[in-house]
Amino acid sequence: MNDWKKILDSKQKCVFNSYIHLKKPDHRTSFSYVNENPIREIVTAIFLDSNGNIPENYEPFTCELDPGEVIKIDAGALLKRDNFVGSSMLIIRPADQNETMIIKNKDSVSSWSSPQTSCEIGTAAFPSLNMKGVKENQSYYMFCSGVTSDEKKKTQIVVFNHSTDSGYEDEVEFSPKLQNLKGKSLIGKNLKVKPFGVMILDSDEVFGEEGRNLLAETSGRGSLTMFHRGHIFSSFFFHVDRETENLICGSHTQPPMGVFMNPVALQHYWLTSIAPTVPFSSQIVSLLRKIKYYGKSPDNS
Amino acid sequence: MPGRNSHPIFVKKMCDRKGIIGRFRDILSVGGISYYIKSEGIQTRIYIYNYFHLLADENFKSKWEVNLYSRDGKIAKKLTGAFEEGETVVLDTAEISELDDFGVIHTKIKCAHGMFDQPYTTTFFNEYYRPDSTNHGVFAHSLGAPAAIHYTYNRYSSGWSLKSGFRPYMLIGSGCKFNKIGHGKCTRANLTFINYKKEKMSLEMERLRPMESRRLDLFAILPGLEGHLSDKAFSIVIEAENLLSKPYFYQTDAKFLMGEHL
Numbered sequence: 001m002n003d004w005k006k007i008l009d010s011k012q013k014c015v016f017n018s019y020i021h022l023k024k025p026d027h028r029t030s031f032s033y034v035n036e037n038p039i040r041e042i043v044t045a046i047f048l049d050s051n052g053n054i055p056e057n058y059e060p061f062t063c064e065l066d067p068g069e070v071i072k073i074d075a076g077a078l079l080k081r082d083n084f085v086g087s088s089m090l091i092i093r094p095a096d097q098n099e100t101m102i103i104k105n106k107d108s109v110s111s112w113s114s115p116q117t118s119c120e121i122g123t124a125a126f127p128s129l130n131m132k133g134v135k136e137n138q139s140y141y142m143f144c145s146g147v148t149s150d151e152k153k154k155t156q157i158v159v160f161n162h163s164t165d166s167g168y169e170d171e172v173e174f175s176p177k178l179q180n181l182k183g184k185s186l187i188g189k190n191l192k193v194k195p196f197g198v199m200i201l202d203s204d205e206v207f208g209e210e211g212r213n214l215l216a217e218t219s220g221r222g223s224l225t226m227f228h229r230g231h232i233f234s235s236f237f238f239h240v241d242r243e244t245e246n247l248i249c250g251s252h253t254q255p256p257m258g259v260f261m262n263p264v265a266l267q268h269y270w271l272t273s274i275a276p277t278v279p280f281s282s283q284i285v286s287l288l289r290k291i292k293y294y295g296k297s298p299d300n301s
Numbered sequence: 302m303p304g305r306n307s308h309p310i311f312v313k314k315m316c317d318r319k320g321i322i323g324r325f326r327d328i329l330s331v332g333g334i335s336y337y338i339k340s341e342g343i344q345t346r347i348y349i350y351n352y353f354h355l356l357a358d359e360n361f362k363s364k365w366e367v368n369l370y371s372r373d374g375k376i377a378k379k380l381t382g383a384f385e386e387g388e389t390v391v392l393d394t395a396e397i398s399e400l401d402d403f404g405v406i407h408t409k410i411k412c413a414h415g416m417f418d419q420p421y422t423t424t425f426f427n428e429y430y431r432p433d434s435t436n437h438g439v440f441a442h443s444l445g446a447p448a449a450i451h452y453t454y455n456r457y458s459s460g461w462s463l464k465s466g467f468r469p470y471m472l473i474g475s476g477c478k479f480n481k482i483g484h485g486k487c488t489r490a491n492l493t494f495i496n497y498k499k500e501k502m503s504l505e506m507e508r509l510r511p512m513e514s515r516r517l518d519l520f521a522i523l524p525g526l527e528g529h530l531s532d533k534a535f536s537i538v539i540e541a542e543n544l545l546s547k548p549y550f551y552q553t554d555a556k557f558l559m560g561e562h563l
Contacts (some may be wrong), residue, residue: 032534034459068499070534072462109460109534109561117437118464122561141308145350145389146426146440183354183386223350223389227306239438251426251440256352257308259333259410259421268450269331269420272478275449276511279482285449 004046004060005166007091012101014125016090016108017160017234019198020047020075023245025082026114029075031090033108035065040095045073049086052161052196055079064095087160087198092125103127112238117246121236130163130170130231140228142253144237147178147203149212150220154242157201157224157253159235161193169195172233174226178207181218186211202240304358311356316418327364327411333423333443336472336514336549337369339394340402343558346428347392349408351384360386362414367392371401374481374512383413395432403516405474405545408443422446429551429558439560445546447512449478451487454544458563459536463527467552467559473506474514476545486510490541492517494526497533502526514545537563 007013020029035041045061048054061078065071073090076082090108094101106125111118128134147155161172176188188206193199203211203224215222224237238250260266275281303312337345353361363384371377378399382390394400410423422445430438454476463469475488486508493503504523509515519526539548551560 032460032462034534034536036457036459036536068495070459070497070536072534105457107458107460109462111462111559113464118557118559119439120559120561122458122460122563139308141352141355143350143352143355145348146428179387179389181389181391183351183384183388185387221389221391223387225352225355225387227308227355237440239440249428249430249438249440251442254424254426254442256356256424257311259424260310260314260417260419266331266420266422268448269329272331272447272449273328275479277480279480280484281449282451282479282484282487285479 004054007044007093008164008166010093011097013091013093013164014103014106014127015129015162015164016123016125017162018088018090018110018123019158019236020084020086020088021112021247022076022082022084024114027082028113030111031073031088031108032070033090034070035067037101038067039099039101041065041101042093042095043071044091045078046089046091047075047079047086048089048196050198050200052194055084055086085200087162089162112247114244114246116244117241117248119238119247119249121250121252123234123252126164128164130168131165135231138232140232141256142226142235143223143256144253145223146237147215147222147224148220148239149203149215152242153239153248155203155237156240157235157237159193159199159201159233161195161197161199161233163195170231171195172228172231174199174228176201176206176224176226178203178211178214178222178224180214180222184214184217186214302359306358308356314417314419315415327413329417329420330409330411331420331422331446332407332409333425333446334545335406335427335441335443336403337394337400337406337427338403338429339400342431342433343429344393344395344432346430347406347408348426348428349390349410351388351410352424353410353412353414354387364411364413365390366409366411368407369397369400370405370407370512370514372404372514374475374510377401377404403472403514405512405514429560431558434556437556437558439551439558441549441560441562444562447476447478447545451477451543454539454541454546456539456547456563457536460534461537461550462534463530463532464552464559465532467554467557469519469550469552471517471519472514472549473517474545475509475511475543477511477543479511481511484511488543490539490544493538494530495536495538496529496531497535500529502529539563
């Protein structure tokens, strides 16, 4: 059953992580992808249950895409079932490993729909994830500021314990913390996720009545945080309809340390701070640049 | 004193600045952007969480500032406040009357506790929702910050698909922060929609001045786009100058709402 992991040993590959939500017969989960490389690519859709195992009777779907060709993968149709919750790994690799596959800017859009709701999340590809020798120095600090819990809606956070290492066997543990809008907090029970598994954190189940009461103090809203050292994960959060279990809306989380890594605005910080308040600032900057590079060839400037 | 579970790199970024420099400890925040919608039955909630509290694992004092721009690039409303511990601030456009139908949200979380050794951006989330419906909405994460620099912006975004009966819109803005006096319409964008047959359909957007934004009704601007895209996956290619990174693509049928940043 673990033969599929050999694909991860391909020299060139990238992976999209996503979530499969088929709780009711009318739920639909699909993943769209376009091969924007000038070479042929192989797409393999690995579907995994919450413990990281390939579901019974599912043969991983594989196809080849010509340059510019699109694919929309319907998880329910491939699984031939309508009651499955788990994760997907869309593994993309060049048909000829000697040709170079450009991974930068690769996107996939995941869609979850029902007759009453529609929700989609766009994600970027991981060229490598939780590789031995790298993961040990990485950490995962996650916050979800859109937690809601009321009579109609609840919040679900999905964390993928995936890797691009075929030998990955790490079970990981999290300790979630729920906070209401005022910052009053509640620590939840520890949660474990098996390798290639997915953690589906239902805020009501993990924090129980105490958690609902905590959020009720601030109109049913709050934030949830988690941290972990030694691995990184991609994670999604959703608002879920309590009655139908439809996914109403969602997003992928954003690593808060990313705020120190945005290059454009940070590289030009002083100019960006001063220029909005100074009339003719663009002309002044342009003039100063001309003076600075006066007499120098364009190559030197 | 950072807590036991603090982020080690975050702790290293903290530096002790006293005296005059220490007074300006909050100026290094350049913020982050997203778009708000306040029209056609759609409203926007903005969620700002004091994540410095998470990274420091202690009671980390921070302030927040939200500038809401109208489509002409002027600040329609400015809101500020201070966080307490792991507080979350939720702002709702339904409660702010001064706003345009749409525009840019520029949010800054400012460190008021110590000082960082470098400038930093801001991450926040916003939710587009319909007040008359509890089970439809869209979540969006924030993106980069505008800058006083002119640059080329190229983006190839794939995997999109149109839902049958839905009408697509694109929120797009200028990322230029130069003062408007003496500054022309520096932002331009060319959008190309490539369908599953690799056929292209393009439009050149009107030029924008600093911090201006537009909501493009794509079916109105590009007649024939619906048939061109059909219900198959398609790509959007943007070739632009000084564009606010990134545009937001959404589709609605007046009841449902779905969307995502490019």
